[in-house]
Amino acid sequence: xxxxxxxxxxxxxxxxxxxxxxxxxxxxxxxxxxxxxxxxxxxxxxxxxxxxxxxxxxxxxxxxxxxxxxxxxxxxxxxxxxxxxxxxxxxxxxxxxxxxxxxxxxxxxxxxxxxxxxxxxxxxxxxxxxxxxxxxxxxxxxxxxxxxxxxxxxxxxxxxxxxxxxxxxxxxxxxxxxxxxxxxxxxxxxxxxxxxxxxxxxxxxxxxxxxxxxxxxxxxxxxxxxxxxxxxxxxxxxxxxxxxxxxxxxxxxxxxxxxxxxxxxxxxxxxxx
Numbered sequence: 001x002x003x004x005x006x007x008x009x010x011x012x013x014x015x016x017x018x019x020x021x022x023x024x025x026x027x028x029x030x031x032x033x034x035x036x037x038x039x040x041x042x043x044x045x046x047x048x049x050x051x052x053x054x055x056x057x058x059x060x061x062x063x064x065x066x067x068x069x070x071x072x073x074x075x076x077x078x079x080x081x082x083x084x085x086x087x088x089x090x091x092x093x094x095x096x097x098x099x100x101x102x103x104x105x106x107x108x109x110x111x112x113x114x115x116x117x118x119x120x121x122x123x124x125x126x127x128x129x130x131x132x133x134x135x136x137x138x139x140x141x142x143x144x145x146x147x148x149x150x151x152x153x154x155x156x157x158x159x160x161x162x163x164x165x166x167x168x169x170x171x172x173x174x175x176x177x178x179x180x181x182x183x184x185x186x187x188x189x190x191x192x193x194x195x196x197x198x199x200x201x202x203x204x205x206x207x208x209x210x211x212x213x214x215x216x217x218x219x220x221x222x223x224x225x226x227x228x229x230x231x232x233x234x235x236x237x238x239x240x241x242x243x244x245x246x247x248x249x250x251x252x253x254x255x256x257x258x259x260x261x262x263x264x265x266x267x268x269x270x271x272x273x
Contacts, residue, residue, distance in 0.1 A: 017051075017129035020255060021156035023139035023149075025172035029162040030193050032056075034220075034248075035138040036065035037238040038160070041252035043100035048133040051093060053103040055149065056140040058112055065236075066102060068094045074105035074124075078116040081123040089131045101132070118151045125152075134255075144176065154180055158255055159188045163212065164195055165203040170211045177212060189254055192216035218251045220244055 039052035054060040063070035073092035093101030143149030163173040223244040238248040
């Protein structure tokens with residue numbers, strides 16, 4: 001088979017699904033939790049096949065968030081792109097729900113033995129986009145420093161960038177947003193995620209908007225009982241009745257192309273609460 005890892009025209013023209021990359025410029029912002037909730041929310045539409053994948057092979061925990069038994073099939077799929085066929089997709093992905101498949105490459109050791117080349121990542125992604133309406137990538141903050149991680153974020157149809165109301169997170173987010181160049185058909189969604197009580201932060205929503213030069217598209221309130229429950233009880237926040245669920249469903253709606261309207265944007269979920 002020729003040009004199996006080429007990222008150019010012939011293979012990519014066959015894409016039909018959208019690629020969503022979720023990342024935070026600084027670690028600890030709840031990226032994996034957001035990925036799990038986004039993927040599950042997109043899969044609520046029975047006519048949409050959804051795939052999600054974790055690029056963290058050592059400390060990733062997407063399996064805990066979505067309550068499935070992980071495997072390391074993603075490693076082989078990235079290493080041998082010439083073997084990718086629909087039957088491989090079906091056998092390698094773990095079925096979370098009837099139309100949601102998860103791909104992981106978790107290794108049983110602390111030393112990372114494999115890291116993909118960008119063309120391998122692109123080929124795997126394009127292949128999944130032929131099989132699914134949405135491919136959601138969990139991009140860990142540490143790999144934004146190299147060509148693969150940043151390239152994965154930059155080349156996605158929808159880039160979900162998470163910021164926390166802290167000086168360190170705002171500074172790193174500014175740098176990241178400055179490097180992301182929007183092209184036709186691409187969209188960058190900024191999510192303000194409160195991982196600590198809002199009352200404990202000296203930085204307001206308005207401060208964040210002013211510092212990064214744009215208002216967050218979605219603001220997720222601090223609700224540990226709902227967000228943490230996904231890793232301890234296997235209950236996703238988006239499936240609960242809470243302010244966080246409203247914000248997460250709003251984010252899923254934006255990814256699906258729903259218009260923000262007058263009530264959405266930064267304070268939409270507050271007005272509807």
